[in-house]
Amino acid sequence: MGLSDDVTKVVDNVQDAGKNIKDEVSEGIHRGTADAEHKKREMAGDQMTTGEKANSVISQAKQTAQADVDAVKRDARNKT
Numbered sequence: 001m002g003l004s005d006d007v008t009k010v011v012d013n014v015q016d017a018g019k020n021i022k023d024e025v026s027e028g029i030h031r032g033t034a035d036a037e038h039k040k041r042e043m044a045g046d047q048m049t050t051g052e053k054a055n056s057v058i059s060q061a062k063q064t065a066q067a068d069v070d071a072v073k074r075d076a077r078n079k080t
Contacts, residue, residue, distance in 0.1 A: 016077055016078075019073075019074075019077060020074050020077065020078070023070040023071070023073050023074040023077075024070075024074065026066075026067075026070045027067045027070035027071050027074075028067075030063045030064070030066040030067035030070065031063070031064070031067045033059075033063040034059075034060045034061075034063035034064045034067065037056045037057075037059050037060035037063065038060055040056060041053060041056050041057075
């Protein structure tokens with residue numbers, strides 16, 4: 001393994017670390033948004049219409065799925 005290979009490996013590790021940070025932040029934002037949707041339904045209760053509740057549930061599911069995708073991307077990157 002030459003110096004060029006060592007430098008390439010360091011650069012790859014730095015790039016992966018940057019991507020991991022981005023995915024962690026994105027995951028946190030998505031999970032926070034999903035939690036906020038859930039809390040919104042808890043607080044509003046029966047004041048929300050059925051349609052509003054359905055949209056909130058869908059939004060929560062979407063945000064949770066996006067957070068899970070970010071976590072999977074990060075986990076896959078760390079395993080390689």
